[in-house]
Amino acid sequence: MNPSRVSAKIFVDDDASVNEAALIPIFHRWIREKVVDGMLIDVADYIHVPHGPGVMLIGHEGDYALDMASRPGMKYMMKRDSSGDFATDLRLVFTRVFSACQRLAEEDNMQGISFNVCNVRIKVHDRLAAPNSSETYAILSELAGPLIREIFGADVKVLRGSEDPRDCIAICIEAASADIEQISNRLAVPATS
Amino acid sequence: MSARTWKNLLADQMPEGWAHEIDQFEAQMELKKLGKLEDKIFAETRLRRGAYGQRYDNGQRHDGVDTRQLAFPGDHTKGPETVWDAPGMHRIKIPYGGMSNEQMNVLADLADDYSDGILHITTRQDIQLHFVHIEDTPDLMRRLAAVGITTREACGNSVRNITGCPLAGVCRDEAFDISPYAKALMHFFLGHPDVQDFGRKFKPAFSGCAQHACGLTNMHDLGLIAKIKDVDGKPTRGFAMYIGGGLGAVPHEAKLLFDFVTEEELLPVSQCVARVYTRLGEKRNRNRARIKFLVAKLGIDEYRRLVEEERKVVPHDDRWTAYLKELPHYEDSPLKDAVQLSAGAKPDGFEDWVRTNVYKQRQSGYVVVTINLPLGDATSDQFRKLADVAAEYVGDSVRTTVEQNLVLRWVSEADLPSLYLRLKDIHLATPGAGTIVDITACPGTDTCKLGIAASRGVAGELRSHLTAKRDTLPDSVKGLKIKASGCFNSCGQHHLSDLGFYGNSRKVGNYAVPHFQVVLGGQWEENGGAYGMMMGAVPSKRIPELVDSLTDTFVQQREGDESFRQWIARLGKKEVRELLKPFMTVPSYGEDPSFYTDWGDAREFTLGDMGVGECAGEVVSMFSMEISKAESEAFDAQVAFDDEDYAGADALAYKGMVLAAQALVRTQFWDISNDADQIVDEFRKRFFDTELFYDRYAKGKFAQYLFDRHERDDVEVERDTARSTIEETNLFIEATHACEARLTASTAEVLK
Ligand code: SF4
Secondary structure (H helix, E strand, C coil), X not given: CCCXXXXXXXXXXXXXXXXXXXXXXXXXXXXXXXXXXCCEEEEEEECCCCCCCEEEEEECXXXXXXXXXXXXXXXXXXXXXXXXXXXHHHHHHHHHHHHXXXXXXXXXXXXXXXXXXXXXXXXXXXXCCCCXXXXXXXXXXXXXXXXXXXXXCCCCEEEECCCCCXXXXXXXXXXXXCCHXXXXXXXXXXXXX | CCCCCHHHHCCCCCCHHHHHHHHHHHHHHHHHHCXXXXXXXXXXXXHCCCEECCCCCCCEEECCCCEEECCCCCCCEEECCEECCCCEEEEECCHHHEECHHHHHHHHHHHHHHCCCEEEECCCCCEEEEEECHHHHHHHHHHHHCCCCCCCCCCCCCECCCEECCCCCCCCCCCCCCHHHHHHHHHHHCCCHHHCCCCCCECEEEECCCCCCCCCHHHCCEEEEEEEEEEXXXXXXXXXXXXXXXXXXXXXXXXXXXXXXXXXHHHHHHHHHHHHHHHHCCCCCHHHCCHHHHHHHHCHHHHHHHHHHHHHHCCCCCHHHHHHHHHHHCCCCCCCCCCCCCCCCCCCCXXXXXXXXXXXXXXXXXXXXXXXXXXXXXXXXHHHHHHHHHHHHCCCXXXXXXXXXXXXEEEEHHHHHHHXXXXXXXXXXXXXXXXXXXXXXXXXXXXXCCCCCCHHHHHHHHHHHHHHCHHHCCHHHHCCCEEEECCCCCCCCHHHCCEEEEEEEEEECCEEEEEEEEEECCECHHHHCECCEEEEEEEHHHHHHHXXXXXXXXXXHCCCCCCHHHHHHHHHHHHHHHHHHHHXXXXXXXXCHHHHEECCEEEECCCCCCCCCCCCCCCCCHHHHHHHHHHHHHHHHHHHHHXXXXXXXXHHHHHHHHHHHHHHHHCCCCCCCCXXXXXXXXXXXXXXXXXXXXXXXXXXXXXXXHHHHHHCCCCCCCHHHHHHHHHHHHHHHHHHHHHHHHHHHHHHHHHC
């Protein structure tokens, strides 16, 4: 299975800490200074949409966003240039989203925003390759399992998200404990197989 | 087993013609990538399929410090100075705004799978998806086609979405329901040869009455207002037909062409209006190419005479009246019984919401509920959940509106409290629909290549600013309309509002400062009956203060029931300008640098990001458009040949030859049919017998390829046969190009 669009979202620790308007200049600067990876294009402001995509940093291969859907969280969605291997794509998505979390947490104007890295949601936005079904979930969780355990530890819990066939298929990761530095270090080590 | 693709998966669900057109577009994309299609032609081709350019697609962006190249990976282009890989906007036509629940679900999926998760409702009832990659567009179109939506002619120099009152069929004041007529005209015009060679776009609109705004017929190229007239003692349905309205830099109010066109004559007369526009409209100077300029040049009486003449000669078409047989079966009926709203406790905020967002239908016990969308945006999740709500309460009865909202029709009154709570759950129960807080804005600098100032930015700011004090605003202010456009092209319809704004820029010292030109006193009612007056430019950052000041002064100076519009007219331009003056100043950069950035954009303001707009489409000859279809058939023939489908390759190549011949014939004989026999006969008579097609060396050889293949009986097609048909087709297409070029050159010579 080779879905073309995959995202990962990491929820903030404290919803009330989010200052969406402050993100606009930050994301513009990220484009200018190439703070995060990828070919970055523009900032899209959806602050006016309740529980929407928030402020987005639109890129060519993927978009970053402080996404406000359900609960605020940093999201990276890979939308082009899939490697053809789900685990490889997922590693890239994780690398980018965790790096964006770290960068954002370092920003002075984000009032000490922090992320609950034990709680990650993966979504596959490709209804052709990955319809929301038990079979797809079984395939994806098998493909992603080794990487998830490598990054979050062997005792990580992996659950299926919404089972509504109309929703994109989602995998929810719940780690007993995790630390962003540690995750980043693990991600930095290239996969052995 | 065939591959799992949308094309295979949906093959049985798409109308055959639509599926073929999408395949053809995909083939044209391949040809473009192979460098076999010119930029201009491909640009117009994709525009006519709804694939529009977006800001920065020329590969440059000002990042607040400097203009930098965006490092898109490839070097292909999808139009003049338009990078292939740059994200674009896809416009989806929603005729008269009507959507079924199934369609809403698919639209939501497309926003997830190809866009940024947002569905944007436009001021012409379309839906736009932004940040779409061109390579995703064929599948996007297929998924729409499978649920009966086409994006064909959503952009470009073509007949755009046909708009119509969202209250049609349930309105208390309409003459009759315009929906089936709008649908019939949409299907009739879609892909019609008479509407393929306009110099610019052509926007039709229907309204059920003359007094309200919903249809905005006064600002349309073709405006139709439903009317019932007594003809020979019988009440007869028909339309007042207006033409030549339009906003833009030079706004024109529409002129009455015919006071009453019967329903039988609606389609043929509309067709004749289009034929006159095609024939006489400006083609070279796009700034003068809208029908409004032709109407102004000829005068409405002459235009009428030309339409009447055309009506006598236009070939008969059974479709003109075929749809009328279906009218008695057209019904838009309620899902639930009409039950009155009971007394008793209601949820918090319910009364306020009912006051502004609920309209009583003429059918007793039913209401229309308006969903007030912020800046016309909804998430894919909201769309999906709204489709569920609609399925439960009203069935397939959701429509988009020109105020960038959605409406649910046929709501049983008794359901209002529970519906309110359901909508509140999905953040779609914001009160204030149609009031001063419900602000309309075009995409502006957010995504439009022509945007000068941030229309969405200012609209968003005004929305929050006014919502915060909505409860304290007097009724005379609450009902005002605010609309903003990012530039003079007026997509935000600012001319029709009480307070309208369009983006421009002023130089202050060495800096550019975003401004909005203030346009006051437009009329929303009577189908956008009168346009506002331009009063002067105010810095973008002072617009909220200006709105406060103007509305306060209006309340103080108002005489009796005077409307805002009447107050502006009474004051006159000179006095109004005095009211604006205190807001026209710009502090120096040192004093307040915030004036030098726009709303919602942290970068220092610049005009450097403006690109070449595609609103106008590319001026590409009819021949170029048609021959490109022939080329795509030839390309598909080669693909079939490579797949060892020789019979298929031969048939496709032959089709390519016939289409090329048709393209040439159409330069002389506009009404050429799609019948291959007729095309070949006409081609022979006009181009072969006259030797116009003759090549200096090959003489009539290439034409003979067409004749031979056309006359050939069914044979078992071998590999060699297919290969020679493909080769002959390519030579024939080349010869067709050459012939057209010779003829165009000799015409130009004569005209010198
Ligand atoms: S009014 Fe101008 S900025 Fe707005 S959408 Fe139209 S062309 Fe673009």
